[in-house]
Amino acid sequence: MTQTFPVTVTVNEKKYKREVEARLLLSDFLRHELGLTGTHVGCEHGVCGACTILFDGESVRSCLMFAVQADGHALITVEGLAKDKDNLHPLQQSFWEAHGLQCGYCTPGILMSMIPFLQKNPNPTEDEIRQALSGNLCRCTGYQHIVDAVKLAAEKMG
């Protein structure tokens, strides 16, 4: 019989309890067990950044963790950013206004990488923004409008 483990985890300030197999990736747990499909999965080897979430406040790749490791921890996914569809987080609003996305596949991971970046670095230079984006791949935009969106967000949030 397959061995399972209890997991109690807080996601976007809501508590969930599940039984999981040890090999279940945290990314798949969020998407398939909790139905939080905002976290995207691109490469499953840490390179693309689409699956980035906040784990105890720090950005991490959810494809490189097992769900069982999240037991007792607090996560934020992209669903935790906006109050509702009319009240976007200023970072999301900036992506909307500056056209920081096209297909949107990369967007959740980029937002979840930029949240801690802007917290630690509220007035970033363009160079710093590009560095901070280097761990997230976007195949559509050419990055220019993403950089603009992050600049705009820094102004709005600052």
Next chain:
Amino acid sequence: MKPAPFEYHVPDSIEQALDLMSQHADEAKILAGGQSLVSAMNFRVIQPSVVIDLNRVAELSYIRAEGDVIRIGSMARERHLEFDSSIAKRTPLLTEAMPHIAHPQIRNRGTIGGSIVHADPAAELPVLMLALNARLKAKNISGERWIDAQDFFAGMFTTALAPDEILVEIEMPFMPARTGWSFMEVAPRAGDYALMGVAVLVTLEKNGKCKKAKLVYLNAGDGPVDAKEAAKILEGEKLNDKLIESASAMASRKEINPFGNVHTSPDFQRHLANVLTKKALKQAMQRAEENLQ
């Protein structure tokens, strides 16, 4: 893809972890930050039947200055090394190199122990361990031993650890007085594995002559490459451009053995090594001279 099934253990002490390793050594993998292991498992490049997760062994996660060394628990995250003030003060070479390792999202999870045991020839930390003369403490159920960094790396993705051993601590001596440092690499994008990189340390005598030099290269062979002949050219001498030229030529033409990859040829890697060595030696020398006063 998804990992194959495995038996999962999550010890909360070193003792429990060692006990598990003694029972499962041949089939078990330690899970540290998972930033190399989990991707390899996702692609089923490896399929360990037992995984021993060290993330709840709190006693393996520390950084402290003690006497004239820095002690780092193997589960200390790369991100913690990056911002630690005693590391910045005592081994600034390490602080300078940390931002070159992957991205913050990876460094938030990746550990010093994981990177060292993974022993990727393109990785920064193994090179830094050699440059900084670190000692590594390994434990198994029956005892512990210290291994010098220069004896630890045994080839591509291979180390001196026995299958039942866990790396528990890294000990780095403080950089000596009148020492300058430099870490330089060239990567296609910020955070990518570098095409070539070098860590340099230069220690001067009070009279300004070079007492000791160290040049260690990444992605330049099947492990970190310590260019000892290049260092000999510099030691005992008052450094000047000509000596720096010949040390750089020695290291980049004779001592490293780069293989090339999809982004670069071995010739270009040697060219990069030559350019980086000259720049790094100059920076290290300048910093050492600032420390002379």
